[in-house]
Amino acid sequence: EVQLVQSGAEVKKPGESLKISCKGSGYTFRSYWIGWVRQMPGKGLEWMGIIYAGDSGTRYSPSFQGQVTISVDKSINTAYLQWSNLKASDTAMYYCARHGDYSHADYWGQGTLVTVSS
Amino acid sequence: QPVLTQSSSASASLGSSVKLTCTLNRGHDTYIIAWHQQQPGKAPRFLMRLEGAGRYNRGSGVPARFSGSSSGADRYLTISSLQSEDEAIYYCETWDSNTWVFGGGTKLTVL
Numbered sequence: 001e002v003q004l005v006q007s008g009a010e011v012k013k014p015g016e017s018l019k020i021s022c023k024g025s026g027y028t029f030r031s032y033w034i035g036w037v038r039q040m041p042g043k044g045l046e047w048m049g050i051i052y053a054g055d056s057g058t059r060y061s062p063s064f065q066g067q068v069t070i071s072v073d074k075s076i077n078t079a080y081l082q083w084s085n086l087k088a089s090d091t092a093m094y095y096c097a098r099h100g101d102y103s104h105a106d107y108w109g110q111g112t113l114v115t116v117s118s
Numbered sequence: 119q120p121v122l123t124q125s126s127s128a129s130a131s132l133g134s135s136v137k138l139t140c141t142l143n144r145g146h147d148t149y150i151i152a153w154h155q156q157q158p159g160k161a162p163r164f165l166m167r168l169e170g171a172g173r174y175n176r177g178s179g180v181p182a183r184f185s186g187s188s189s190g191a192d193r194y195l196t197i198s199s200l201q202s203e204d205e206a207i208y209y210c211e212t213w214d215s216n217t218w219v220f221g222g223g224t225k226l227t228v229l
Contacts, residue, residue: 002178035218037162045154045162045209047218059216095161104152104211104218106177108161 002026004034004096004109011115012086019082020112022096029077030054033099036070036081039111040092050099051079086116120146120212122221129227135198138224140210147191149212153184156223157206165208168193200228 007021022034035050049060051070058070072079079096094112097105121143130136142149153165164177166186174186183201187194197204205228210221 037220044207044223045156045211045220047220050218061217097162103150103213104164104167105154105162106152106164106167108154108163111161 002098002107004098004107006094006096006109006112009113009115011117013118014086014088014116016086016116017082017084018086018114019080020094020114022079022081022109024053024077024079024098027098030074033102034072034079035097035099035105036068036079037095037097037105038064038092039095045095048081048094052102053077053079086114088116088118090114091116119217120149120214120219122151122210122212122219124208124210124221124224126222127225127227129229130200131229132200132202134200135196136200136226138195138197138208138226140193140195140221142191142193142212144191146212151193152211153186153193153195154209154211155206156209157203162209165195168195197226202228204228 003025005023030053033052036048038046048064049070051058053072069082096109098107123141148170154162156162166174166176168174168186172188183198185196207223207225209223
């Protein structure tokens with residue numbers, strides 16, 4: 001069974017750094033892309049970026065380029081999304097999703113809620 | 119770059135059928151899309167992949183009540199025999215060489 005399990009909810013202060021994770025199981029992790037999606041409170045889904053687990057090749061949405069870093073450790077089947085300087089506007093639910101053949105998402109993680117507040 | 123347009127809301131009665139629409143912008147009307155369902159308080163769930171010719175492939179465990187079709191730049195999701203658990207927001211997704219996009223989502227109310 002394909003599963004993506006994300007790390008738990010985080011509460012941070014503005015200016016702090018954060019790294020959240022997404023661990024894949026039930027499939028050959030290195031053969032798929034992992035995408036990250038933001039959902040701000042009461043809003044729709046926004047694509048942030050995507051990484052190929054096999055070679056760490058990455059694509060970013062222009063809206064998020066330079067604001068976040070996507071990485072992967074294929075030795076432990078885990079993808080990451082990190083911030084170096086959190087803002088209150090980063091408060092949102094973040095989802096990871098598996099993408100097959102550089103196409104659409106076909107499995108989703110359960111989400112990680114990030115709250116940034118002073 | 120592709121853009122997807124969805125109506126913000128739709129409603130239909132329990133046991134009836136509903137057809138949701140996702141429209142691709144000019145120049146992208148042959149694109150493949152995916153439909154995802156997000157029930158209240160839950161993560162999105164992949165429903166199906168839908169091609170421009172109307173062929174579709176449902177995700178694992180997705181009931182046959184969910185079907186897809188296409189006409190020109192429009193991609194449709196039809197849900198038949200509506201159940202209360204179908205009340206959700208439905209998003210379409212597509213992608214290009216270096217970018218992915220989601221539609222704004224359609225909130226479906228089951229009356």
